[in-house]
Amino acid sequence: MKRLVWLTGIILATVALLFGVNVILNKAQEPAKASKAGNSTLTIYNWGDYIDPSLIQKFEKQTGYRVNYETFDSNEAMITKIKQGGTNYDLTVPSDYMIAKMKEEHLLVPLDKSKLTNYKYYDKRFLNQSFDKGNKYSLPYFWGTLGIVYNDKYVKASEVQTWNDLWDAKWKNSIMLLDSSRDMMGMALASNDDSVNATDTATLAAAKGKLDALMPNVKAIVADEIKMYMVQDEAKIAVDYSGEAATMIDEDSHLHYVVPKGNGNIWFDNIVMPKTVKNKKAAYAFLNFISEPKNAAQNAEYVGYATPNKAAFALLPKALRNDKQWYPSNQQVSKLTVYQNLSPTLTQTYNDLFLEFKMSTKH
Structure with missing residues (x-):
């Protein structure tokens, strides 16, 4: 009888273990929903190779948040995913005309400027654009x-x-x-x-x-x-x-x-908070982090696009600042x-x- 109980226990434990592994695997296949686990995850939906990976590591180390980073290859693919729902994207990076479209379709959450402590670093030439007057919904990323x-x-x-x-x-x-x-x-x-x-x-x-x-x-x-x-x-x-x-x-x-x-x-890619946002606190932490001049300058050198961050621009190598191809x-x-x-x-x-x-x- 003890042997039967022991075998039964082993079988149940094995089933539980397999079930647990399956759950973990399923979770791994649904990274966009990872933020359901709590407030420790920030889910970013961005273009491919559009951020210095070391900055993500730095952000995680500084803040304790874990970044779940997913990519898209077109504005149309991005908005389709947002509209479908079932995802927990906290931040995404649409282009100018798509921001206007997302506003019209009520897919964006207004930004609380009082929480954007580094907003002051942005070049006024790249703020208040026609697609988002007053930057009510977006923060410049690259142009x-x-x-x-x-x-x-x-x-x-x-x-x-x-x-x-x-x-x-x-x-x-x-x-x-x-x-x-x-x-x-x-x-x-x-x-x-x-x-x-x-x-x-x-x-x-x-x-x-x-x-x-x-x-x-x-x-x-x-x-x-x-x-x-x-x-x-x-x-x-x-x-x-x-x-x-x-x-x-x-x-x-x-x-x-x-x-x-x-x-x-002239085009702009801006960071926005879509209606799918689940972790606003982490989202604001990242917006301030990526707006920090030193971080923004590092990102611009890695990506190769022009930074709209005036303080970050001043930190770039002189040869790059004076290069009329990009600036x-x-x-x-x-x-x-x-x-x-x-x-x-x-x-x-x-x-x-x-x-x-x-x-x-x-x-």
């Missing part, structure tokens, strides 16, 4: 531009100083374009000296016509592969974001980046515009026009 990447083995800097330079016949079959309707339509609009947020039918049609005229110079229309192609010397010129250009330049010293003179796009002059910045969140109808118009352009490509 950048849309511009021209060129290879100095084939192109001189003086030859690509404006968007219209790309239409020169000498660049036949030499240019890589981003597979992005908003950015390529924006480039065409800017080349016509029109707003990158144009809504007038005739203005948009003229931009589409301008794109069509560029086609002989277009070698390919691609997405993330543009970095690889430029590093592998597959094209002389590309249109891409400043941060992507920084990655290319790190791998190939012959590549350079130019913010074209005149109209263009264009105030005069240049004043001519750049943030993309506005367009209506679904207008968004479809931009997409349709760009699709027509792509379908006419010889590639």
